[in-house]
Amino acid sequence: MSTTKTKWNVNFKVYRKKGQNPSHYDQFTLEVDPDEYVLDAIERIWAFHDRSLTFRHACHHSTCGACGMLVNGVEKLSCITYIRDVVEDGGTLVIDPMRNFPVVSDLVVDMSLFFDRLEMVGQRQVVPVSDETIGDGKKAQSPTNGKEYLRLSDCIECGLCISACPIAATNPDYLGPAILAGAQQNGLDRKPELLQIVDQENGLWRCHSVYECTAVCPSNVDPAWRIMDLRRQVTAQRLKRLFR
Amino acid sequence: MSKPKAIIIGAGFTGVATAHDLALRGFDITVVDRGPIANGTSGRTHGLLHSGGRYAVNDKESAIECIEENTILRKIVPGVIEPNGGLFVAINESDMAYGEDFIEGCEACHIPIEELTPQQALRLEPNLNPNILAAFLVPDGTFDPLRLAMAFAATAKSNGAKFKLYTEVTGLILNGQGNVTGIKVWDRTNDERYEIYGDIVVNATGAWVGEITAMAGVDVPIRPTPGVMVAFDQRLTHHAINRLNKPGDGDIVLPQRQMVVVGTTSFEVQDLDYVPVIEDHVKLMLERGAELLPAIKNTNMRGAYMATRPLLGSGGSGRSISRTFKCFDHKETHGIDGLVTITGGKATTLRAMAEKTADVVCEKLNISAACTTKEVPLISYREFYRLPNNY
Amino acid sequence: MMSEPSRKSGISQAIRWFDPRGRDIGTIAFILNRITALGLTFYLFLHLIVLGQLAQGAEAYDGFLATIRSPIYIFGELLVIAAGLYHGLNGIRVGLTSFGIAVPQQKKLFYWLLAIAVLGSLIFGIRMFTA
Secondary structure, rough: OOHHHHHHHHHHHEEEEEOOOOOEEEEEEEEEOOOOOHHHHHHHHHHHOOOOOOOOOOOOOOOOOOOEEEEEOEEEHHHEEEHOOOOOOOOOEEEEEEOOOOOEEEEEEOOOOOOOOHHOOOOEEEEHHHHOOOOOOOEOOOOOOOOEEEEEOOOOOOHHHHHHHHHHHHHOOOOOOOHHHHHHHHHHOOOOOOHHHOOOOOOOOHOOOHHHHHHOOOOOOOHHHHHHHHHHHHHHHHHHHHHH | OOOEEEEEEEHHHHHOOOOOOOOOOOOOOOEEOOOOOOOHHHHOOOOOOOHHHHOOOOOOOHHHHHHHHHHHHHOOOHEEOOOEEEEEEEEOOOHHHHHHHHHHHHHHOOOOOEEEEEEEHHHHHHOOOOOOEEEEOOEEEOOHHHHHHHHHHHHHHHOOOOOOOEEEEEEEOOOOOOEEEEEEEEEOOOOOEEEEEEEEEEEHHHHHHHHHOOOOOOOOOEEEEEEEEEEEEEOOOEEEEOOOOOOOOOOOOEEEEEEEEEEEEHHHHHOOOOOOOOOOHHHHHHHHHHOOHHHHHHEEEEEEHHHHHHHOOOOHHHOOOOOOOOOOOOOHHHHHOEEEEEOOOOOHHHHHHHHHHHHHHHOOOOOOOOOOOOOOOOOOOOOOOOOOOOO | OOOOOOOOOHHHHHHHHOOOOOHHHHHHHHHHHHHHHHHHHHHHHHHHHHHHHHHHOOHHHHHHHHHHHOOOHHHHHHHHHHHHHHHHHHHHHHHHHHHHHHHHHHHHHHHHHHHHHHHHHHHHHHHHHHH
């Protein structure tokens, strides 16, 4: 937070869509603190300028994954995106809903298929710490009773990776980075059916190595790495079966 | 025989838990909220699955509620909880003096604690302040706020509850006798306005309950009390870390995914719809958090936000008001039937708040149906989006 | 609930992969890979047509040789070589990373391979235009 409390004037062009009406952009000019987050400004637009604005948000600290949106065309988790990182004093921020999901209203998108697929691959939200944190391979456990520590996973199911993926843009049947990463996290050994689910043309092999998913992920998931790792695992398994 | 219809205003913790309870008791439920699930206080809660240790000295009623509900939630919805326990640590003499009362209080409230030597505590959590004087292990935990709410909502939905999100209540519908028979709503997704009728309206809007009751000319003693939370970019602890002293500012640090979150402060506001982050409060969190986990000073700040507690007023400052909850039957308070308000409470006690509310509702409608939510496991929170008819 | 299909049709979505604004270097690599692929395919197509015509005898062949000595054609061939170098080298990167090798280094790998492709194209260019 700045000590001199500088205030900027920033223009917000926000995507609007209601019902069957065509979409358009509404302009709002706000006085903002550059150290604030984009979500703060959007909330103020709703609170003080236009109560009809709909947007998703809950935790305001990157654990719920609800507030994903496009900020000047780039996927961002708006609650942890500093205004100073995306615009300057007097500049314009264009706010759009995430790509590759059907729009429900304004910045709210329909994520039912996304969650359906996540459930299908069984991405685990609560995992042993050592499973999730790619680290020294040691088990994180209580030294007193040996119980493994659990934690909420890196993936917050925000959907930004799906929005950024050009393959997901052209092929809605592609499972997508978050789902494939979730499959890798769950593990082929934990859920053998995953082999069929991911080893198909709209699964692992549809990825074209663009790496945009990892670039936009706000939560250390590195989906691209997980997709490639899963490919390695799947190939190894298939080869093993071939030579059995 | 048609099911009794309940309208629940508010899809935060209280609303979704009540929807879950009443759905199991055979009600036809419609939940409305002007925003998405948990978009108010509930989404921004610190996320502490309270052992009750924090209230064991000054608010034993809350403490007992907490430890009971903590145990239940671990059983019915483990899929959203980091269950690694918590530590109460003493940094100075004032903290040490509190220790005696703490031990007594926890025992009186049946909160299982274990005293550790500073060395043991530091082995457990190497990032703790190396100068701690004492430590107690408690069964705290961290939960994901949105997913906890979604798990209740999903289960309610699977039992027939309907959710109308982004739908704002613009007025209560009163009949000739001045009793509430429904709500007027504005669906913000398509700008449609319509009415929903029911046998009972449950006002579960937390800090905003006064705004809803005002629509019937009624007031409730709610004292909205926000506080700041600051998230930092490293998981410095697996346990919840609490300051061993009476509740104060910035005395809790929680792990959550790859972060730690320090909270909180306490002040009163009038305008609930937007509470700006106060820089001094953020600085205070940094300082106080660093007293518990010094490495916070070298960790990047990831987020800062305000959450407004729904405190029930009746004298006393924010911290000394009881953190327990109350269900108001407005037939009793103001002669207006068809409306109950449930507010106060803490996230950890959401199920208990719902049970009490559902009991009141059933009694009012002469329905005998017992609460089963202590035993019924919640379904996957993802089902909320998978089940049809929702955003 | 009211959900409508993704905002745009398949064609405009497909063209959107062309847009590097706001995207990271991986997308640039991907876009160039696709463009060079299209270019090389087009070149192959041209090549086959030309061969077909050359099958018509020695005169056609001599005439063809005369044409392709002009700078425009040499430049065109340089483009083909550059495209081939880029596509082949990036292809190695994609092939390696596709099976989990060197994934964390994929950006660095791209820059190095791009440098080699550019260098190679320069060398060929110089040789072709000074021959």
